[in-house]
Amino acid sequence: MKEIETLKEEFITYLRSREFKEDPVNLYAPINYILQLGGKRIRPILALAAAELFGEDSSSALPVAFAVELFHNFSLVHDDIMDNASVRRGKPAVHAKWDINTGILSGDMILIEAYDQLTSYPAETCKDLFEQFLKTGKEVCIGQQMDIDFETAQDVQIEDYINMITLKTSVLLASSLQMGALVAGASKQDQEHIYNFGKNLGIAFQVQDDILDTFGNEAAVGKKIGGDIVQNKKTYLYLKALELCDKNEREQLHLFYSNKNALTEEDKIKQVKNIFNSCHVRTYAEELKTNYRDLSISHLNAIQVPGKNKSTLLSLISYLDNRTA
């Protein structure tokens, strides 16, 4: 099995060969720009690794890998407009470097290009891929809408939150794996297992992101700690704290998250973390993460291929376990 770094190199070489050189330049320049900004390329790596898991050469999944990376970048470009986020990977977001209209239209084009990659497969495979990828596309939009709705909703439950992060981020990871497996001719059952491996691993990663955002080490994480608290994000930590804490703490939390309090950002983070600590939400979050991690592993274990084929995907689990950023 190829190592993750090898698969990443393979994908980046392919990506370079697929640079958009057509006119109009005002449409394609932002697309090339966002695609070259970098990132971990986790979704294409998953697609390639899944093809290898089922005994195909990773190159057979390169169009799928490009499709999922394009889709991911479409969602970044449009989400950055919606979130009014002007920085992406340390560089200006598309709508900040150009303008909102350029962000909208180039994002639309990236989405169409994403789906267009799938037409390079034979008809039966092509149809299966489209069904899977269109379902995923719709789920990602629903996840984004739920995330927006949660900002103003007063009754978000932990179950809703898990559902939102599943749709907004995990299903694309899961689909990247499943489509790689599909191209490699995996059985329906194995496709389901690899999908659920990715879905649950994605949830585990997201819960860990939430933990690191609040309890991480600033130097190790490489960004300011407490961003979720400052932005009043209804993460697992916040929702679980509301469930666990006493009436007085609950009122305080509501007050802090309504921005009706004149605290400095630093003080707000400190006070909220005090409440989180007093009701031990971190322990619950770590347990939740472990549960999803274990569920993920059990799906990988259930896949009917030689154990040695699983080494690359297993290394993703160790990456989760050792992750500090």
Place this chain on the structure above:
Amino acid sequence: MKEIETLKEEFITYLRSREFKEDPVNLYAPINYILQLGGKRIRPILALAAAELFGEDSSSALPVAFAVELFHNFSLVHDDIMDNASVRRGKPAVHAKWDINTGILSGDMILIEAYDQLTSYPAETCKDLFEQFLKTGKEVCIGQQMDIDFETAQDVQIEDYINMITLKTSVLLASSLQMGALVAGASKQDQEHIYNFGKNLGIAFQVQDDILDTFGNEAAVGKKIGGDIVQNKKTYLYLKALELCDKNEREQLHLFYSNKNALTEEDKIKQVKNIFNSCHVRTYAEELKTNYRDLSISHLNAIQVPGKNKSTLLSLISYLDNRTA
């Protein structure tokens, strides 16, 4: 052959049955809203008529008809944001009724739903439809970008303008017909003819729109005359006038279209029309329209089906000839 009105009724009944009733309501309400605003439903009608032309029941093309109508509405929602147009079919545009973020995200969802309709066909047909519809999707985005670029470009040629309106509006009409034909099992050659019938008819309609916008009768057209002139649109009339008029008139036109002149809207329209009249651009435009109309008819004539099958599509030509609005 069913009449156009019958096909429209058939489509509207199908559209009603496909109302989105799922959650989240904040995502689907704008989608149902824009789909119910009405309009001529010309694209779905073309898809259904094309299936009939090749001897299939129009109902076989209903998913294609829904797909092209969804795509059209996706482009309306996103274009209205880009054009800062707050009114659509006499009602508030989606981004005006809700907000820009809702317009972006619901537009994305409509685009994905559009493509998803095609998965209801068998694998081979499905792949052909996807190839056609994704190509068209990219062309529409390119057309929109060209339209945006033309606003500030100083060297737009008539050829560029025809290319832009072809991509921005005609290819979707052409594709609606071709995909209806494809579903009905038309030969590749007949698919090309029906595509070119639609493409050229679309160009003829657009040139006529340009003529009516400047020379139409306000009561008959049902909207204010001269909008293109007020907005400095580089239409065929303007570009042809630049080619035909003398140096003095050309300088005046450039001045009027740079808004560096303190004329009232009414006076600007009057002065520009004077120049248009003095170099007889309307005659050239009518001739251009007729050429595209005739080219369109010759492609319809070349299709290898019984003449009686062509009655519905031929009635579209008479509609063009008698059109005042």
